[in-house]
Amino acid sequence: MMDSPDSMTVFDRRLVRHHRERAAGGWDGFDFLVRETAARLVDRLDDMTRAFPLALDLGCHGGEVGRALGGRGGIRTLIQADLAPAMARRAAARGAGPGLACDEEALPFARGSLDAVLSNLSLHWVNDLPGALIQIRHALKPDGLFLGCLLGGATLRELRTCLADAEQEITGGLSPRTSPLADVRDAGNLLARAGFALPTADSDVITVHYEHPFKLFQDLRGMGESNAVLARRRTPTRRDLILRAAHMYQERHAGPDGRVAATFEVITLTAWAPAPDQPQPLAPGSGQTSLRQTLGGSLDDPQDDPTAVH
Numbered sequence: 001m002m003d004s005p006d007s008m009t010v011f012d013r014r015l016v017r018h019h020r021e022r023a024a025g026g027w028d029g030f031d032f033l034v035r036e037t038a039a040r041l042v043d044r045l046d047d048m049t050r051a052f053p054l055a056l057d058l059g060c061h062g063g064e065v066g067r068a069l070g071g072r073g074g075i076r077t078l079i080q081a082d083l084a085p086a087m088a089r090r091a092a093a094r095g096a097g098p099g100l101a102c103d104e105e106a107l108p109f110a111r112g113s114l115d116a117v118l119s120n121l122s123l124h125w126v127n128d129l130p131g132a133l134i135q136i137r138h139a140l141k142p143d144g145l146f147l148g149c150l151l152g153g154a155t156l157r158e159l160r161t162c163l164a165d166a167e168q169e170i171t172g173g174l175s176p177r178t179s180p181l182a183d184v185r186d187a188g189n190l191l192a193r194a195g196f197a198l199p200t201a202d203s204d205v206i207t208v209h210y211e212h213p214f215k216l217f218q219d220l221r222g223m224g225e226s227n228a229v230l231a232r233r234r235t236p237t238r239r240d241l242i243l244r245a246a247h248m249y250q251e252r253h254a255g256p257d258g259r260v261a262a263t264f265e266v267i268t269l270t271a272w273a274p275a276p277d278q279p280q281p282l283a284p285g286s287g288q289t290s291l292r293q294t295l296g297g298s299l300d301d302p303q304d305d306p307t308a309v310h
Contacts, residue, residue, distance in 0.1 A: 013226040020084035023224035030222030033143020038064035045073035052116035066096025109139040120146035133194035143275035152265035166245035196271035213249040
């Protein structure tokens with residue numbers, strides 16, 4: 001998720017679309033992670049006291065957010081949009097709302113037209129994440145909600161290390177085989193930079209256990225999460241490299257039952273489009289409670305009383 005002017009184009013978006021289109025055909029066999037994160041994301045709406053009649057599911061995959069909603073959030077119309085037309089059609093067929101093929105990097109929505117934008121495990125494939133977040137903010141009505149999750153930097157750390165070590169051992173060099181991903185602090189900062197109010201970011205780890213590493217490789221392909229980095233090697237990965245990486249993975253990360261662990265870090269973002277009547281954070285230095293008052297006057301030395309707690 002690089003955001004400097006000379007590094008905006010990290011991913012081959014046509015290949016991202018191709019991977020997602022290919023995955024749509026057998027999606028029901030590989031949607032487990034997206035279903036889990038959709039359920040966790042939608043659960044956050046239980047903490048909201050207002051309704052969001054018109055909402056967008058941005059990067060809808062097979063319609064997992066729509067299925068998880070169950071009437072929550074007061075959402076009456078859910079537009080289900082995906083980069084891959086085949087995914088948008090799958091989502092629409094579920095009946096939660098109309099499907100739309102659109103690019104997260106070029107949203108077709110009028111300024112101030114949506115009450116909420118939800119996005120489930122899609123934005124980590126966006127080249128210009130700050131720009132996409134700005135577009136989302138523009139599409140929201142004042143005090144509209146953005147609620148999204150994306151894969152974070154600890155995702156597939158086991159696989160990343162084994163692939164790098166195997167390639168270094170066999171070829172003496174390294175090539176981009178996995179995607180650059182944001183960490184939770186950077187993701188939260190991007191919300192503020194995009195002009196959102198009250199931004200928050202937190203992360204959780206989901207660990208999936210596999211019979212062997214090749215099942216993980218199969219799932220990544222089936223999930224549409226194969227390598228789409230522009231700087232990737234254009235020749236097929238050598239068989240001996242894959243076998244060596246799989247051997248390292250099994251050796252390093254197998255549990256007592258022989259199954260191997262795969263880490264998925266999920267960063268969840270919550271923010272609001274600015275509105276005049278929103279609560280505002282206190283200005284620095286505006287605190288009026290002294291530490292002595294907070295501690296009930298228990299400071300030993302009267303001269304040690306700080307001025308205020310901010």
